[in-house]
Amino acid sequence: MFSIEASNLAYRFGNGQPVLNNVTLQVPQGAVYGFLGPNGAGKTTTLKLILGLIRKQQGMVKVLGKDFSQNRIDILNKVGSLIESPSVYAHLSATDNLKVFQNVYKVPQSRIAAVLDIVGLGSTGNKKAGQFSLGMKQRLAIAIALLHNPSLLILDEPTNGLDPNGIVEIREILRRLNQDQGITVLISSHLLSEIDKVATHIGLIHRGALLFEGTMSELKAKRANNAAVIYKTSHTDKVAEIFTSRGISFEKNDGSVKVAFRQKEVTAQLTRMLVGRY
Amino acid sequence: MSRFLSSIQSEWLKTKNSAASWLCVIGGFLIPLLYCINFFRTGKSINKEFNTPIWQIYLxxxxxxxxFFLLPIGVMLAASLIAQVEFRNNSWKQLNVTPQKYSTIYGAKLFVLLLMVLKFFLF
Incomplete structure (x- = not known):
């Protein structure tokens, strides 16, 4: 069962370069899915397409097992989101900001105090949101996303502008929501280190194409397979000769020889072997 | 229907603390105020003429x-204010992911606009 299934998404602004190329995304239920990519890779565009904020040009989106375009209202009732910059009404206090959405989502009034407590904004009183710092606005936006107890959370760079303490806090909140209430979380970020600590699944996007999708351990295994040891030497020919005689596959470049990394011991052995010859 | 009502409620809340109420108050008082100033400046008034329904003429x-002049401008200002609240705070996206039909969202905005015009008249 997948919480989000998006297949063959493609998108271009106007007649310009395509921003997305056949992106296929599958977020399993109950996962914390980290959506990683550098700036301008198409993360936000993908998330906006999933939420129907921009018109879909190609492909299909299924959220919580239903086709999005046919069940828009049903689905949005169960999805909490934060896309790009926090959207809070600057002329209203934190409580009023949440009231605006509490009316629409029809949740009990008590949820407002509850979510304010969760994000640590319980004591702001009548202060207008316009006077908040970026981190506090971000927290308020997360509170809005959590307000209606969604079963799927879509957060686009939720830790932008937060202090290190806040980042850890938000991470803990997300982990708790995921483990205790089984909420599926989709977070995007351009920092691997940040996603690394919470995500169970990873999607890597670069220049509008999905490069990798799978669990965290799969990514680590893949990374290990791609690791290599590079020997820098002025006697590349001789090194190549030794490796050939031992039946080790290698790649010879100008001034260096590259060998696939297996284990530390193997590398040590090879090095000893090379050094011993001189 | 109840969805529409709650949507209106939330839209109405958004005009709180904004320039909306001032717009209505000042807009409502502007014309009578101009007349008043005119009266004090020139001292001319129809009050001296007897047996005329003064208030009716004034009204x-x-x-x-x-x-002719003020109402269209007032409506324009109010409409741009309502739209601008969403643009300035970058919140169209947040509004459009709430579980409401687009028609509900815009319908509620229109209704709030009409409410503001009503408020304008009351002053």
Missing amino acids: RELWMNMS
């Missing part, structure tokens, strides 16, 4: 000016 004259 008619004021209403003519208002419907």
Whole structure:
């Protein structure tokens, strides 16, 4: 069962370069899915397409097992989101900001105090949101996303502008929501280190194409397979000769020889072997 | 229907603390105020003429000016204010992911606009 299934998404602004190329995304239920990519890779565009904020040009989106375009209202009732910059009404206090959405989502009034407590904004009183710092606005936006107890959370760079303490806090909140209430979380970020600590699944996007999708351990295994040891030497020919005689596959470049990394011991052995010859 | 009502409620809340109420108050007082100033400046008034329904004449004259000039401008200002609240705070996206039909969202905005015009008249 997948919480989000998006297949063959493609998108271009106007007649310009395509921003997305056949992106296929599958977020399993109950996962914390980290959506990683550098700036301008198409993360936000993908998330906006999933939420129907921009018109879909190609492909299909299924959220919580239903086709999005046919069940828009049903689905949005169960999805909490934060896309790009926090959207809070600057002329209203934190409580009023949440009231605006509490009316629409029809949740009990008590949820407002509850979510304010969760994000640590319980004591702001009548202060207008316009006077908040970026981190506090971000927290308020997360509170809005959590307000209606969604079963799927879509957060686009939720830790932008937060202090290190806040980042850890938000991470803990997300982990708790995921483990205790089984909420599926989709977070995007351009920092691997940040996603690394919470995500169970990873999607890597670069220049509008999905490069990798799978669990965290799969990514680590893949990374290990791609690791290599590079020997820098002025006697590349001789090194190549030794490796050939031992039946080790290698790649010879100008001034260096590259060998696939297996284990530390193997590398040590090879090095000893090379050094011993001189 | 109840969805529409709650949507209106939330839209109405958004005009709180904004320039909306001031717009209505000042807009409502503007024309009578101009008349008043005119009266103090020139000292001319129809009050001296006897046996005329003074207030009716005033009302008619004021209403003519208002419907002609002030009301359209007031509505325009109010409409741009409502749209601008969403643009300035970057919140169209947040509004459009709430579980409401687009028609509900825009319908509620229109209704709030009408409410503001009503408020304008009350002053």
